[in-house]
Amino acid sequence: MSDKIRLASIGLGRWAKVLGRSVLRSDAIELVSCFSRAEDKRAAFQDEFGVPRSAASLEELLADDAVEGVIVTTPNDTHRDIITACLEAGKAVYTEKPISTTLEDAAAIAQVVAATGQTFAVGHSARRLSGSRVMKTWIDSGRTGGVSMLEANFSNERGLELTPDTWRWYEDKAPGGPFSQLGVHHADNLQYLAGPVTAVTARTRKVFTKAEVPDAVMAILEFASGALGYLGAGWASPGIYTVNVQGTKANLRYDLDFTHWDESHEADAYSSLVSQEFGQIERTPVELPPTDMFREQLEEFGRAIRGEATIEVGVEEAVRALAVVHAGLLSARRDGALVEVAEVIEAAGAGAAIG
Amino acid sequence: MSDKIRLASIGLGRWAKVLGRSVLRSDAIELVSCFSRAEDKRAAFQDEFGVPRSAASLEELLADDAVEGVIVTTPNDTHRDIITACLEAGKAVYTEKPISTTLEDAAAIAQVVAATGQTFAVGHSARRLSGSRVMKTWIDSGRTGGVSMLEANFSNERGLELTPDTWRWYEDKAPGGPFSQLGVHHADNLQYLAGPVTAVTARTRKVFTKAEVPDAVMAILEFASGALGYLGAGWASPGIYTVNVQGTKANLRYDLDFTHWDESHEADAYSSLVSQEFGQIERTPVELPPTDMFREQLEEFGRAIRGEATIEVGVEEAVRALAVVHAGLLSARRDGALVEVAEVIEAAGAGAAIG
Numbered sequence: 022m023s024d025k026i027r028l029a030s031i032g033l034g035r036w037a038k039v040l041g042r043s044v045l046r047s048d049a050i051e052l053v054s055c056f057s058r059a060e061d062k063r064a065a066f067q068d069e070f071g072v073p074r075s076a077a078s079l080e081e082l083l084a085d086d087a088v089e090g091v092i093v094t095t096p097n098d099t100h101r102d103i104i105t106a107c108l109e110a111g112k113a114v115y116t117e118k119p120i121s122t123t124l125e126d127a128a129a130i131a132q133v134v135a136a137t138g139q140t141f142a143v144g145h146s147a148r149r150l151s152g153s154r155v156m157k158t159w160i161d162s163g164r165t166g167g168v169s170m171l172e173a174n175f176s177n178e179r180g181l182e183l184t185p186d187t188w189r190w191y192e193d194k195a196p197g198g199p200f201s202q203l204g205v206h207h208a209d210n211l212q213y214l215a216g217p218v219t220a221v222t223a224r225t226r227k228v229f230t231k232a233e234v235p236d237a238v239m240a241i242l243e244f245a246s247g248a249l250g251y252l253g254a255g256w257a258s259p260g261i262y263t264v265n266v267q268g269t270k271a272n273l274r275y276d277l278d279f280t281h282w283d284e285s286h287e288a289d290a291y292s293s294l295v296s297q298e299f300g301q302i303e304r305t306p307v308e309l310p311p312t313d314m315f316r317e318q319l320e321e322f323g324r325a326i327r328g329e330a331t332i333e334v335g336v337e338e339a340v341r342a343l344a345v346v347h348a349g350l351l352s353a354r355r356d357g358a359l360v361e362v363a364e365v366i367e368a369a370g371a372g373a374a375i376g
Numbered sequence: 377m378s379d380k381i382r383l384a385s386i387g388l389g390r391w392a393k394v395l396g397r398s399v400l401r402s403d404a405i406e407l408v409s410c411f412s413r414a415e416d417k418r419a420a421f422q423d424e425f426g427v428p429r430s431a432a433s434l435e436e437l438l439a440d441d442a443v444e445g446v447i448v449t450t451p452n453d454t455h456r457d458i459i460t461a462c463l464e465a466g467k468a469v470y471t472e473k474p475i476s477t478t479l480e481d482a483a484a485i486a487q488v489v490a491a492t493g494q495t496f497a498v499g500h501s502a503r504r505l506s507g508s509r510v511m512k513t514w515i516d517s518g519r520t521g522g523v524s525m526l527e528a529n530f531s532n533e534r535g536l537e538l539t540p541d542t543w544r545w546y547e548d549k550a551p552g553g554p555f556s557q558l559g560v561h562h563a564d565n566l567q568y569l570a571g572p573v574t575a576v577t578a579r580t581r582k583v584f585t586k587a588e589v590p591d592a593v594m595a596i597l598e599f600a601s602g603a604l605g606y607l608g609a610g611w612a613s614p615g616i617y618t619v620n621v622q623g624t625k626a627n628l629r630y631d632l633d634f635t636h637w638d639e640s641h642e643a644d645a646y647s648s649l650v651s652q653e654f655g656q657i658e659r660t661p662v663e664l665p666p667t668d669m670f671r672e673q674l675e676e677f678g679r680a681i682r683g684e685a686t687i688e689v690g691v692e693e694a695v696r697a698l699a700v701v702h703a704g705l706l707s708a709r710r711d712g713a714l715v716e717v718a719e720v721i722e723a724a725g726a727g728a729a730i731g
Contacts, residue, residue: 169583169592169612172529176622178654222577222712228524228602229624237524237604241594241712247583249592251606257524258622259654267531267613269584297614299533357577357596357707357714 025051026323028115029088031079031103032095033057033066036117039283040092041070043315046286050323056082079103083110090115090140090326092319097201098194101126104141108133113140113326115319119205120339122196124347124369131336131374142322142332143339145209149314151289152275155307156266157214159296165268166299171215171242172251172265173207175199177279180230180256190232197225197254197350198234201343204254208345209338210264211242211250217341218242218250220361223349229257240349243359252345271298273307286313340366340374380406381678383470384443386434386458387450388412388421391472394638395447396425398670401641405678411437434458438465445470445495445681447674452556453549456481459496463488468495470677474560475694477551479702479724486691486729497677497687498694500564504669506644507630510662511621512569514651520623521654526570526599527606527620528562530554532634535585535611545587552580552609552705553589556698559609563700564693565619566597566605572696573597573605575716578704584612595704598714607700626653628662641668695721695729 028050030037037055044052055066056076063075076082082091083106090113093103100121107114120143121127134141147153159165179189180198188194195202200223212218223240230236236257242250255261262277278291289311295304324330344362347369352360366372383405385392392410399407410421411431418430431437437446438461445468448458455476462469475498476482489496502508514520534544535553543549550557555578567573578595585591591612597605610616617632633646644666650659679685699717702724707715721727 167584167612169581170531170594170608170610172527172606172608174527174620176525178624181624222579222596224577224596224598224604224714226524226598226602226604228604229522239525239596239604239606241577241579241596243579243581247581249579249581249583249594251527251594251608253525253527253606255525255622257522257624259627259652261622261627261652265529267610267616269533269536269612272614272616297616299614352712355713357712358710359579359712 023051025049026326027051027053027087027089028092028323029054029056029082030066030092030094031056031082032093033062034094036094037066038069040094040315040319043285043313043319045070046313046316047320049320053087054082054085079106083107083112088112090322093117096188097122101129104130105133108137108139115142115144115322117144118339119201119343122194124343124365124371127340127343128369128371128374131340131371134336140322140325140332141335142318143334144318145206145334145338145342146314146318147206147210148213149312149317150277150292151309151312152277152292152294153210153213154312155294155309156264156273156275159273160214160266164271165266165273166270168215168248168266168268170249170267171211173211174253174261174263175203175207176253176255176258176261177203178257178259180232180236183230183232190234192233195234197238197346198232198236199254199256200225200238200349201346204238204252205342205346207252209342211252212341214266215244215246215248215250217245218345218362219245220359221345221348221352222357222359223352224357225353242345271296285315336374337376340371378406380404381681382406382408382442382444383447383678384409384411384437385421385447385449386411386437387448388417389449392421392449393424395449395670395674398640398668399674400425401668401671402675404675408442409437409440434461438462438467443467445677448472451543452477456484459485460488463492463494463496468681470497470499470674472499473694474556474698477549479698479720479726482695482698483724483726483729486695486726489691495677495680495687496690497673498689499673500561500689500693500697501669501673502561502565503568504667504672505632505647506664506667507632507647507649508565508568509667510649510664511619511628511630514628515569515621519626520621520628521625523570523603523621523623525604525622526566528566529608529616529618530558530562531608531610531613531616532558533611533613535587535591538585538587545589547588550589552593552701553587553591554609554611555580555593555704556701559593559607560697560701562607564697566607567696569621570599570601570603570605572600573700573717574600575714576700576703576707577712577714578707579712580708597700626651640670691729692731695726
């Protein structure tokens with residue numbers, strides 16, 4: 022038996038495969054089992070990723086003592102039940118973002134995490150992109166000066182393709198459409214860069230999509246630091262992934278070609294970060310050291326199980342990201358009136374999760 | 377006497393000189409007189425721009441039958457009285473943007489324009505930048521497809537330099553700081569590109585400036601078309617001037633190096649417009665035919681006086697741009713609650729101005 026940390030995949034769809042490929046790039050972790058209800062999916066997954074065995078039920082997987090931790094990529098509204106079962110069976114859990122669809126589910130997950138003391142990680146991977154890391158370094162070292170404004174946009178064409186047989190069509194499964202599905206990434210990124218968001222003002226519109234959910238979302242975020250943030254998320258255009266930072270000494274502008282997102286070891290090569298320092302006319306390219314966000318977060322998860330690392334994005338960060346989305350959705354329903362993030366967190370009973 | 381259209385400058389500060397240089401680039405218009413209270417400024421202006429005479433008072437200037445139209449670059453809160461005097465004296469008026477500080481003043485100006493039937497133009501020049509023109513062509517021709525989201529940011533470092541002896545320090549002179557001083561440009565640009573804005577949600581923050589006014593402003597605009605717009609305006613960072621358009625067929629991204637704004641015949645050369653069409657990974661540079669926004673708008677003004685052109689940006693467009701700012705400021709005071717643009721226009725008695 023290798024000394025690699027032994028993980029198992031639950032939910033064997035497209036995203037499990039993206040993460041599976043990142044595990045294959047790692048010397049620290051390996052997939053030893055997998056579970057999906059469909060036998061043919063299990064067989065195909067085992068075959069593609071060299072996984073030695075599979076489980077015919079969740080119970081069977083959780084009874085496998087060799088499995089140290091699980092990777093959950095099932096639909097968001099199944100997270101609560103599956104994660105709870107895994108944690109209570111003594112397995113560490115890595116779940117894909119968002120932590121859950123509702124803040125109430127997040128609060129329940131947070132309780133189980135606290136009660137079991139198990140390792141728990143949420144896949145807000147985008148903050149691990151080289152561009153995010155370098156922006157954070159610039160901000161923390163004072164190189165940008167004081168930050169007064171941040172802007173982020175994450176958009177793609179999903180809303181133009183949706184049909185009623187897909188879960189993203191429905192408001193109860195994908196609240197706010199691109200807000201919960203794409204915007205939640207930037208809700209984490211922006212708080213990673215600039216600290217906690219205290220209040221949100223937002224508007225949503227159904228412009229071209231036929232689905233229940235909106236395809237144009239814009240939110241204004243108020244940070245505890247004093248800065249303002251803009252978060253745009255659309256489902257009716259070619260893909261966009263940008264983060265802009267305005268500082269008293271320098272501006273930063275980050276732009277990712279999202280078509281390379283899935284292959285996270287290549288994403289940095291298709292990204293650009295430019296700086297514009299005070300009094301400087303030209304924009305200067307900033308070097309982006311290579312990263313591999315999916316591999317790195319799963320390795321961190323694995324090492325944390327063995328007590329050799331700490332989890333960067335756990336319950337608190339995941340709840341804060343999801344709460345920005347839900348505060349924004351509530352604000353949109355209230356015609357843009359400012360909603361305190363603490364209000365939606367408390368209303369969902371998730372206050373304990375953010376300490 | 378040349379056949380050039382004979383204009384006179386009122387208010388001989390920095391901006392009068394920027395416009396004066398653009399007049400020197402024109403074969404169609406000329407400056408034949410000028411007025412400022414300070415005799416030394418008049419002499420210096422005559423000398424620099426070869427202006428044959430000056431007037432020691434506004435009355436003297438307005439009594440000069442050779443003057444066909446005036447260029448007003450005095451502080452915004454003086455616009456109403458000066459513009460009224462000029463129009464009533466039978467002079468055509470070009471005024472720098474915004475049309476006025478308050479919508480009440482704009483309503484009064486609109487009444488005088490209607491009563492006198494004089495030619496009246498407002499210097500929302502930015503829509504004449506080549507990038508704006510090309511974006512408009514792409515949108516109108518359907519090349520972007522349907523537009524669901526637009527974003528614009530206009531920022532600079534002004535708030536970090538303000539002192540109490542400058543008018544921009546004060547909320548009553550420069551409402552919302554960068555919102556009325558920079559954002560009003562994009563309030564016009566975005567309505568030029570996507571049609572009328574019906575409602576605004578906005579937040580303002582004083583982050584680093586010592587002045588009365590905010591240095592971080594973000595607004596969400598709702599267009600009659602169904603699209604959402606973001607307007608960012610800051611006074612605490614190196615200069616930014618960007619416009620992004622998200623369409624169902626293509627995205628457009630425009631970026632201007634504002635340090636070349638004053639020399640408008642060179643501005644296009646320091647701008648970039650890139651397109652990202654659906655299914656296309658690479659961004660494609662879009663050619664920007666050269667323009668000269670300041671010269672072109674003043675030539676249009678001059679030719680309109682002679683009945684040879686129509687004014688593109690008159691009372692209606694200027695009121696619509698200013699109303700977006702005031703709706704946003706009201707929304708900010710109401711904790712982000714949506715404010716209808718029609719509400720602030722009607723409250724100021726400016727309804728007649730927008731037909």
